[in-house]
Amino acid sequence: MSLPFEGIRIADFGWIFAIPHATAWLGSLGAEVIRVESTVAPDLVRFLSGTDGTPGINRSGIFNSINFSRKSLALNLMRPEAREIAHRLVKVSDIATENYTVGNMKKFGLSYEELCKIKPDLIMLSGTPLGQTGPYAKTVGFGPTTQAFAGMCHLTGYPNDFPCGIGGTWPDFAVGTAMVFFILAALHHRDATGEGQYLDLSMAETVTAMLPEAMMDYFLNWRDNGPIGNRDPAMAPHGVFPVKGDDQWVAIAIADDEEFGALCEALGVPALAKEARFSRLASRSANVDDLENEIAARTREFERDDLVRLLRSRDLAVGPVYGPMDLMEDPALRDCGMLVELEHPESGKRIVPGLPVTFSAMQPDYQPAPAMGQDSEQVLGKLLGYSSAEIARLRDAKVVI
């Protein structure tokens, strides 16, 4: 079966989370992604976690769960000879991706201006904390630190309490997903016109573009409401409530008065819905602390899954709060095709999360994450035309490493 990006090649200089996530989409859908990395300056994610208690450059469970469907070319970009190899690679590629601190690609001789001379219709995406231009372009940062700049941490938190860091190393993967769209928009334009271009993505700006409610409130009313916890301006109750067991919770989102009545009935406190302090959305919002305490007092009496079943039977919006352990047991997740088992060269058969989407007429091609440099020989020889003797010399000179 054909896949949409067969014949498209990506020279992937990206690392950590955002770019690898983006290229996993494209690699799974047919693109040939060639990850350029090295043992001299390896992706630190290769050392975050291991397999069965043993770390190792090819054993990181985190790395393996993100970097599937690609090749690995081990190239020490700090060596001048590496520049020529990278140039040859870009010449036969359609897309280049990178997320080094601003200035590094230029240092490697791999800035867009230079690569454009080699490959005029190249599409290149750079993802950095604050973008390539502006007074603070050279800042260093990961997504989770950068989002503070963008407003996310200030706005996330328990009501009137401290600003928070967000789970899932937010916003790395969200930005990576947006990158997929931007790269494909540029590829679509190239298909139509033959023109490549440079995409300068600021992680912070992407995050702020996902905070329209607070930003628009500021611009319309010069107001900052700060964090509101799990609450919602248009729904009450809208929160996370304790159930039986240690640190066990359910999320409940009640859209209107009728649903609130159904909730109170299901929880065995129908009279609550009739009380003046709770009978209308406006009154529930005004008395939200009391409301949440009353609901919590009831939810505590239920087992999590019993309560979820009960409220779903009344067509209410409810869900168990999942940590990783429970999440992996969810029957709909196990059933939906997103979790795939791959045989990794060192880690063996392991489950990794594939794309969060199902296509009715194509099936992604998932291949296990590469061991460091596992495709160096093939890429240098077959694709770039280096002889075995040249490759051996490059290895001896620690250019290919």
Place this chain on the structure above:
Amino acid sequence: MAGKAFADHGAEVIKIEPPKAGAPERLRGPFKDELPDPETGGLHLYLNTNKLGVTLNLETEKGRDLFFELLGSADILLNPNMPTLNERLGIGWRAMVERFSRLIAVSITTFGAESKYRDVRGGDLIATQMGGVGWETPVNQVTDFATQPPLKPAEHQADYLAGFTAAAAAMCALFQRKRTGKGQHVDTSSWLAMVSMFRPAVGIHSHEAANAPYGVRIRTRAKLGVPWVYPCKDGWVSFSPITDRFWRGTKAAMGNPEWAESELFESLISRATNHDAVEASLIDWLSNENKQEVFKKAQAEHVPCFPVNTPREVAENEQYKARGFFVEHDHPAARVVRMPGAPCMFSRTPWQLRRGAPRLGEHNREILGERLGVSIDELAALKRDGVI
């Protein structure tokens, strides 16, 4: 958000709304001076930039006929309805893909149109809390399980993320159509989009021993390790001091204090093991520092550090200003409006604000009349009958 991504990058996006009520985001605000008006809500003005707006009552046969006529020339359908509603209206994805062989029919729901949970009620909070992101928030700041439940990120991140996911996936299907000539169904889910933000935890779950440090971490929300944000003199900053390089930079930014030379902080492992001591010392230093100053000081030493900015600081910072991130336009109903602009700068085909969010039914005449050939009299009759 999915439609906005396409519209802001040049696609013709026709937003189809129910007559009278309009799309729900129109009623959500934020409104200027708290005065609700479906034409001037902040969320509507932002999410619906560059779109054309028509009204169609899909509960009526005539409304559906016009909808099908629009689909005849459409490449992509973005459909956020629950599957049961689509099936009742006869606009489920199977019927649409069969009837319009080139159409890319995108479902955007909480659980997925083909999920075991397809008929289960959801929404942003449920997707976030079932997707693991809520459980892991706040990161390394939970000191009391009872008063600090799992927390969602600000606003509606699961919904916005579902939008970007659907836009990316629709583009993938569009490229496949270039090869095959055929459309297909693209099933997206805000829940699974959140799960895909959680891939490190999934990878640890499938690879790592339960008693290894990362194996332990995915089993509890308790504060294990350093958080990303710390208090300082006049607010908060984000800070990442843990790797060797960043620790050296942190020490330099602090002026190389004696305590930092302790063997407790010598290596990555020892700093991770003694994270409470690292944190306490860092907070002690930060308590005399202003957030914008410490941002500059730490960055000068190449340490990841940023101020925890408020919306005002986000709106007014020099970096966004220099890049022209916020844009302003004159909207006929809302007058001059500022809003976030390009999330990514394209060198050749830049993000453009070609038109503001449409008024309800603003383009009925242009799209339904001029393009589909509905006469002025018919349009009046359709309006009278509640079809548009």
